[in-house]
Amino acid sequence: MLIEKKARARPLRANLVTFMLLVLLSVIGVGITDYSPADAHRYWIFMIFVCAITSILAGISQSRGKQNRRSLSWVSVQLLHWSACIAAVLIVYSLVHTGRINNADAGLIMLLLLALTVFLNGAQVGPYFYLLGGFLGLMTVFMAYIEQYIWFILIAAVIFMIVAIYWDRLVAGQARSSE
DSSP, X not given: OHHHHHHHHHHHHHHHHHHXXXXXXHHHHHHHHHHOHHHHHHHHHHHHHHHHHHXXXXXXXXXXXXXXXXXXXXXXXXXXXXHHHHHHHHHHHHHHHTTSSOHXXXXXXXXXXXXXXXXXXXXXXXXXXHHHHHHHHHHHHHHHHOTTOHHHHHHHHHHHHHHHXXXXXXXXXXXXXXX
């Protein structure tokens, strides 16, 4: 019985650690975007793939041991979801290459696309992706409107991590009390 409880709590902890890792990688991306907007494009594409892989793995790990395992159709929906994000990023790249937008604006647009894709993926995978999408969206707003935004983003990252830890403990506490 105790092993069963630990097995059920493990996906929550893994999702929390994954969320924190993605927040830290996002903050690194903001630093790269601030330092070199041209190099930021490659980093945000890398982040799209990292988010896609982690969301698919998180969805699969959540369904382990349950009767309603993630099906092949769920994985194909995930692949379509993330492919649409990549297609939108490629369109942004084409706008940069034709001179319609500059590198700094393209970085903001890519970050906004990633924020939207991650947030919408929360419906498929879970609340941590809602939280991450909200954080990425907030970072986009900070970068667009605040001159010295890095401090605001670091504070927001800490706040979002505290909220995630609280959420994890709340859900884990409810799971323990329901047994």
